[in-house]
Amino acid sequence: DGRGYGVDPSVRDSLECVWAPDGVMALPDGALPVVVAQRLHRLLGDVARPDHVEGPKVVKYGASQHYSEHLDWGAGLAAAPAGQRTATALLYLSSLDGEREGGCTVFPRL
Numbered sequence: 763d764g765r766g767y768g769v770d771p772s773v774r775d776s777l778e779c780v781w782a783p784d785g786v787m788a789l790p791d792g793a794l795p796v797v798v799a800q801r802l803h804r805l806l807g808d809v810a811r812p813d814h815v816e817g818p819k820v821v822k823y824g825a826s827q828h829y830s831e832h833l834d835w836g837a838g839l840a841a842a843p844a845g846q847r848t849a850t851a852l853l854y855l856s857s858l859d860g861e862r863e864g865g866c867t868v869f870p871r872l
Contacts (some may be wrong), residue, residue, distance in 0.1 A: 781817040
């Protein structure tokens with residue numbers, strides 16, 4: 763539930779599942795999370811080493827759920843072993859039909 767982990771529900775309201783990085787690498791070759799981790803490592807280099815990244819998170823947003831504008835940065839993360847995020851990868855597993863609104867990702871400061 764995206765309302766957990768100290769997340770303000772006015773910023774994010776979703777359902778989510780998080781895999782531990784070592785759990786992903788224990789999956790068989792060819793499993794989608796393993797393939798994605800390998801491709802990101804090839805694309806981004808050492809910044810995306812499987813032993814140096816957060817586990818993948820699958821997030822589902824219902825019709826009234828959202829993730830408002832935010833920064834992927836946190837003061838507490840500076841002291842974490844991996845430090846701040848240097849990259850974020852987004853993969854969309856479904857799309858909206860023409861009758862529904864939402865589902866967009868915007869980077870207003872890029």
